[in-house]
Each structure stands twice: as C-alpha cells, then as structure tokens.
Amino acid sequence: MPDSKIETICYTIFDGGKTIKETLSTALAILTCAICANAKNVEVDNFKALADGKTNNLAAIQKAIDECSASGGGEVIFSENGGTYLSGGPIILKNNVTLRIPRNAILKAIPAETQQKALFTPRARKT
Numbered sequence: 001m002p003d004s005k006i007e008t009i010c011y012t013i014f015d016g017g018k019t020i021k022e023t024l025s026t027a028l029a030i031l032t033c034a035i036c037a038n039a040k041n042v043e044v045d046n047f048k049a050l051a052d053g054k055t056n057n058l059a060a061i062q063k064a065i066d067e068c069s070a071s072g073g074g075e076v077i078f079s080e081n082g083g084t085y086l087s088g089g090p091i092i093l094k095n096n097v098t099l100r101i102p103r104n105a106i107l108k109a110i111p112a113e114t115q116q117k118a119l120f121t122p123r124a125r126k127t
Contacts, residue, residue: 040074042067044085051083056110058087069094078105086110 042064045051049060064076073096078085082104093099101107 040071043077045079051085053084056088057085058089065097068097073097075100084108
C-alpha cells in the first residue's frame, strides 16, 4: 500500500488492473484538476472595460488576458450585468485562458472602416 500522497496518485493512475484507456483517462483527470487548482479568474471590468457599446475595450481585454496567462491561466470574465463590449482590433488569446461571456453580454468587433473614419477625419476642401 502507498505511504505518501504522490505514491497514492501513482498507484491510482498505474494500477495494474486498469486498461491503458482507463489509466490515461485517470491521468488526464488528475492533470486537469491540478491545472484548475492554479487557475485564476480575471474580470475585464477590473481593467476599465466598459460595456457601453461605444468604448474600444481592446487594451483592457488584452491586459486581462495577459495577466490571466501570466498567472498560469484561468478565465477572463465579462460582466454578468451584460452590455456590449467593443474591440477595435484582434484579441490575442493565450494558452490556458478561456473567455467567459455570459448570455446577456456581447463582444463585438469595431469594423475597420469605422475605426479609420474615427482616426482620420478628412477636412472639408476650400473652394
């Protein structure tokens, strides 16, 4: 019989009476639990993201993803209060990070032509 927790885990995973499929399934479950234990939840609203349908939240969302990833992974959570979060560019997802967007919240891309119009407003020509 195993004497330590590690020996118990190894004994559970590699018990001679299990099939390879059962052994791998057990190992995957234990690994998943270990990853979940270190997971961190990060709320985009804590990074000044606004669900007002007007604000470009790209920087806030990306900072939340980056912090979540740097701490080992977890979930980046959008507000349960809902609303529309706009993003004016590509969001770069990272390993072990999941976006959790509730039903009443929307993550919407700002069309490129809208961004260009906002950034470069042509002046009226003098005639």
